Amino acid sequence: MVNFYIGIDFGTSGARSITINPQGTVVAETQFPFPRLTDSSEWISMWKTALFEVIQQIPLHFRRQIDAIAINGTSATVLLCDQNGIPVDSPILYNDSRGITVMELLKTIAPSEHPVISATSSLAKLIWWLTVDNRDIKKQPSTPFYFLHQADWLGFLLHGKLGISDYHNSLKLGYDVENLTYPNWLINGLQSLINLEVLKLPDVVTPGTPIRNITPEIAEQLQLPKTCIICAGTTDSIAAFVASGAKLPGEAVTSLGSTLVLKLLSHTPVNNTKYGIYSHRLGDLWLTGGASNTGGAVLRQFFSDRELENFSRQINPNFNSNLDYYPLIKKGDRFPINDPELLPRLQPRPNNPVEFLQGLLEGIAKIEAQGYQLLQQLGAPPITQVYTAGGGAKNQTWTAIRQRYLNVNMVQSIHTEAAYGSALLALNGGRWV
Ligand code: ADP
Known part of the structure; x- marks a missing residue:
């Protein structure tokens, strides 16, 4: 029996999927253009619809033989969720520069000249949530909040394990990709703003790493095998690079x-x-x-x-x-x-x-x-x-x-689509070949 691999790209204007066989040949492509939404609180349900739609449009004979799925999101599109993975606020998109209001604070936390010092970095958005947002998550000391990137959250919808990210998405959060750890300056800086028992940073793994099987309920709903593995994701531009060959x-x-x-x-x-x-x-x-x-x-x-x-x-x-x-x-x-x-x-x-x-x-x-x-x-x-x-x-x-x-x-x-790059990640399971 042939196995197939799905890559899903959440870009700026829509979601698309590419299904490949073990030789890397494309066997199916689907897409879901994003509707224009005026209310950012609707993005979450729209993304979930888009994710399920691009999978459900894949012909059933391929869907029944899917081995692994990997998803890429737009870099620095982030969410804050409760312990059930339900977003507690609208997501903050890749190009949202509200982080400009926390730049001075960010500069006291991050080493000078670090790439996180930008109004649109994931870390600027997290600090905005921790300091400017009037929801004041510090007032709920017993409730953990999970900070996730778009690709992390979409993967969670399929595998159900909260709090996992990859080192491509996490670069602009300040994760140290050379030493594969959160650096002390980041931990100390965030600790000065919030108890890190309350704010859960994601565990970071290699992009494409198998995380775990799809949940039985979602497998049934999407008519995917229960053995289908959901892999760690990446960002849209890296997925497009991987696709190039x-x-x-x-x-x-x-x-x-x-x-x-x-x-x-x-x-x-x-x-x-x-x-x-x-x-x-x-x-x-x-x-x-x-x-x-x-x-x-x-x-x-x-x-x-x-x-x-x-x-x-x-x-x-x-x-x-x-x-x-x-x-x-x-x-x-x-x-x-x-x-x-x-x-x-x-x-x-x-x-x-x-x-x-x-x-x-x-x-x-x-x-x-x-x-x-x-x-x-x-x-x-x-x-x-x-x-x-x-x-x-x-x-x-x-x-x-x-x-x-x-x-x-x-x-x-031959291939330029980010979805193709994500499909290769799913095929290779985190190995860079
Ligand atoms: P982006 O996603 O960055 O907006 P695209 O990858 O869709 O851009 O490319 C759009 C750009 O490609 C346009 O700015 C347009 O000027 C350029 N373009 C389109 N056709 C040609 C062409 N035949 N030769 C050179 N440039 C082109």
Whole structure:
């Protein structure tokens, strides 16, 4: 009997599932676009509906033979639950910056320059709950509260074991992924705000680790085998990286979406706050990278997607336009140039739109090459091959231009969906292969 593996992606606009066989071939795909909800208290029930829907849409003959499931959520989307796993407040989403109000307190707790010092980090959101929220959980000393990430909570709905997370989701909570422990500064800092008998931080495991079997009731409801294992999850961007197929140090994934995001596998962690560079652990390797404000959003300012396709076809990628652009929508970048005052450089502008587009594509390609050079200067290995994700990945002319600047093998990813990466985690059970 063949076993199948489900990866479930909770992204920003919807949930989707991908089911694979042991060879990694996709056998089923389902999705549930999120409705627009005005009341954040409705997210919880909507997520639960989405989770069950994307599983129930999988054809029954696959569903009956599912071996394992892994789920990725959006990074730094968090919940506070009671001991039954029922959220005591609306979740706080990945991009919610209410944590800005606790930045001063956060800076007294975390080491200077730590990546948790950001208004949208999981830790900023937890501290907001502990200090600003008028629910005042400290007034209920006998009731433990569980802090969870979106993927942790969704996994809990299936396996029923409260208080488990993975070290990708927990990085922005302050978990020490090198030493696999909560650091003293975090424990001491939180203890100064609340009794840690009352606030339960999740136990952190390797992403993809089997946690336990699905509960018998949920197995019956979703018509999944009782032996189906629910694995620890990950974040959406790491799941998308895993999906790409990059595996070895030196292999990189560039995401050409609205912004430009670089990710590179390294033997050692590479961190640098000045440039917003930090590293996630992937087994014995490290995934380092950075994000620039340049990217497809600048292209969209000047061209429709149709024009991008038509004009790109008219560009000869082997010749340089000699335009020296730094394409930005507004001033300021952090990586690979850290300068909040950096101005967009888009002059001189030729009359011919094809030439102008060439200048923009070259400008972004130069920033990409500069980004990988910076990562190498800071200790990452030289890049050996580059996979591409995002809306710009399909642009062959751009790939050829980028190859000219990067001078490495450009590889077409077979899979780019985060759900596929999560399905691989379920298949591999926490081993990075
Ligand atoms: P995100 O998820 O970051 O919003 P996507 O990965 O969906 O972005 O990519 C959208 C971006 O891709 C847009 O900014 C658009 O300018 C760019 N894009 C779309 N088609 C092309 C193309 N043929 N060549 C280059 N860029 C493109």
